[in-house]
Amino acid sequence: MRFLAVLAGTCLFVTMIMGTIYFWGLGQIFPKFDHPFFAHSGPWVVVPFAWSDQNPEVVSWLDIYRGKTGDLVIDQESSTKTLVSVLSENPHRRWILNIKQNAMDIDRQLATVLTPFLKTQELVIQSEFDVVLRSTHEEMANTPFGSSQSDSLRLASFQGMAPWSNGLLPAVPFKGDILISALKWRSTRLLSPEIINEMHRRQKTVIVGPLSTAEEFSQAQSLGPIDGFYFREKSLYQDFLTSAARHKSAAPIAQ
DSSP states (O other): OHHHHHHHHHHHHHHHHHHHHHHHHHTOOOOOOOOGGGGSOSSEEEEEHHHHTTOTTSEEEEEEEEOTTSSEEESSTTOOOBHHHHHHHSOSOEEEEEEOOOOTTHHHHHHHHHGGGTTTOEEEEEESOHHHHHHHHHHOTTSOBOOOHHHHHHHHHHHTTSSSTTTTGGGOOOOOSEEEEOSEETTEEOOOHHHHHHHHHTTOEEEEEEEOSHHHHHHHHTTSOOSEEEEOSHHHHHHHHHHHHHHHHHSOOOO
16 A cells, blocks of 8 residues: 555656646747748748759758768769759759768868858758757858757657657757658657647747658648658659649639
8 A cells, every 4th residue: 555655656746747847848938030941831842952953942952972072062972063063053942951971070161161152042951960960050050950860759759758648849859940850760650740739839840751652641741730741752742743733723713
């Protein structure tokens, strides 16, 4: 009997602590990042740059490496196509620049390379390396930043830390401006309607992807109001454009 009383008291104490953390998180204020990248209506369509060169309305995803000559190049380390040349040849576009390497001083190099383009190009910096995101953010504080896989895993973990549906999501540290996340990592679900709602409560943007199948796209849509979809299968992207055009043509004309 005494054991049960101690157990009940411990559970009550832990629940009170969780509640305190939860309401502390709800009390935090998150100002909206006023940047031209976020001025476009959604849902945004994000695709690899190779597909989007004929459609300036989409957001172009560009993988960035440091090449053998020391320049920042696109697509792969052995490529000779530099980031500078791509941005120069494609002005007034929207980009997600995905840094694929945790190379020494790549944050400073990126800041130096991008400075001339910041007034004409709408850029988001993305990487799976937390250290790259943090260090580059320090160099380019006025540029929107994405998130890493560890951010997504942290959100999913905090959701399961309390017995209510959104767990301790309000208390999750998240320093990015856009949550860019796949649906799953191995067998772990990374996104839920509660996570989407929490990001929107913080005035953050959510892009789901990469998406490669119609089933994944359907699952992404079922999460609620998504700000953008990142397609990695070209036929899926083309089907989306066809469907969007069909709905647009069928919409009633305002009187």
